Amino acid sequence: MLKIYAPASIGNVSVGFDILGAAILPIDGSLLGDCVSIEEADEFLLENKGIFCNKLPHDPKKNIVYQCWVRFCKKIGKIVPVKITLEKNMPIGSGLGSSACSVVATLVVMNQYCGFPLNKIQLLKLMGELEGCISGGVHYDNVAPSFLGGLQLIIEEDDNLSHIIPIFEDWLWIIAYPGISISTSEARNVLPSYYSKINCIKQARLLAGFIHACHTHQPLLAAKLMQDVIAEPYRIKLIPGFLKARKVAQDIGMFMCGISGSGPTLFTVCNDIKVAKNMRNWLIQNYLQNNEGFVHICSLDIAGARKME
Ligand SMILES: Nc1ncnc2c1ncn2[C@@H]1O[C@H](COP(=O)(O)OP(=O)(O)O)[C@@H](O)[C@H]1O
Numbered sequence: 001m002l003k004i005y006a007p008a009s010i011g012n013v014s015v016g017f018d019i020l021g022a023a024i025l026p027i028d029g030s031l032l033g034d035c036v037s038i039e040e041a042d043e044f045l046l047e048n049k050g051i052f053c054n055k056l057p058h059d060p061k062k063n064i065v066y067q068c069w070v071r072f073c074k075k076i077g078k079i080v081p082v083k084i085t086l087e088k089n090m091p092i093g094s095g096l097g098s099s100a101c102s103v104v105a106t107l108v109v110m111n112q113y114c115g116f117p118l119n120k121i122q123l124l125k126l127m128g129e130l131e132g133c134i135s136g137g138v139h140y141d142n143v144a145p146s147f148l149g150g151l152q153l154i155i156e157e158d159d160n161l162s163h164i165i166p167i168f169e170d171w172l173w174i175i176a177y178p179g180i181s182i183s184t185s186e187a188r189n190v191l192p193s194y195y196s197k198i199n200c201i202k203q204a205r206l207l208a209g210f211i212h213a214c215h216t217h218q219p220l221l222a223a224k225l226m227q228d229v230i231a232e233p234y235r236i237k238l239i240p241g242f243l244k245a246r247k248v249a250q251d252i253g254m255f256m257c258g259i260s261g262s263g264p265t266l267f268t269v270c271n272d273i274k275v276a277k278n279m280r281n282w283l284i285q286n287y288l289q290n291n292e293g294f295v296h297i298c299s300l301d302i303a304g305a306r307k308m309e
């Protein structure tokens with residue numbers, strides 16, 4: 001049986017709303033993402049497993065996995081009867097690209113099972129489309145890193161969809177999911193439709209400077225520029241305890257602290273394991289709201305979606 005794992009991701013990475021995303025891998029060796037396996041069947045069947053499977057829509061046709069199967073079959077012009085098993089390990093509406101994990105793992109597994117009829121660009125375009133069905137707007141900042149790995153900058157110009165950005169290998173990325181859910185489409189609806197000229201110029205300066213700092217190996221400059229002037233000011237009100245956590249992160253010695261995707265997960269970065277562990281302990285004691293919440297110290301997941309033995 002063929003089984004594909006697709007990692008969780010931090011959408012936006014604060015400075016690149018909708019166009020920057022990072023795939024993550026806990027340093028303790030655990031896996032943070034969904035697995036999808038496929039086997040021959042007489043008709044399409046979907047089985048859901050995993051710790052968060054009870055939070056999936058009850059109607060299997062509303063599961064994004066089913067919609068991926070339909071779109072993929074349409075794209076290759078052939079109905080492929082298969083049984084798909086989704087291991088839903090990612091909390092839904094967490095800000096860690098949960099729907100993207102399912103989309104990426106399903107399309108990669110289907111493509112491999114069918115002998116690679118679609119190339120990487122066609123697959124990524126399809127992933128963006130399907131993610132758009134769920135979140136109310138096509139955005140690649142979760143699907144691209146989950147599929148391709150690392151820190152991805154979305155270019156989206158013709159076939160130039162996404163490029164990997166070199167990032168500092170010693171950076172530790174702590175993510176804290178409090179255990180409550182925020183719908184991405186609702187968190188997109190709180191954003192304004194238009195931004196002022198001053199804001200647009202600031203956003204361009206921050207993102208261009210960040211990408212420059214990554215390419216010229218200036219970690220402190222990069223971290224300083226990781227500011228969100230597009231979404232964070234409007235989403236903070238949806239995330240209890242975020243401002244307090246950010247203040248503590250600064251006091252503890254983290255480089256920066258921002259919202260992961262549309263929240264409520266936060267992420268914070270440093271390059272010192274002692275500092276990271278202090279922060280993790282504080283987040284466990286103060287940011288989690290119930291026993292579904294979790295905190296992980298991560299590195300970037302460079303491999304992206306991959307086959308599991
Ligand atoms: N396989 C799936 N994984 C995650 N969410 C799914 C899946 N199938 C359908 N959904 C629906 O998609 C929505 C979650 O998407 P979203 O708010 O973007 O969360 P996330 O930020 O975790 O991706 C929910 O309404 C959920 O019911």
Ligand SMILES: N[C@@H](CCOP(=O)(O)O)C(=O)O
Nearest residue numbers: 011018095096097184261262
């Ligand atoms: N760029 C998107 C990212 C959403 O990520 P998710 O993990 O919350 O689905 C946005 O900020 O709306």
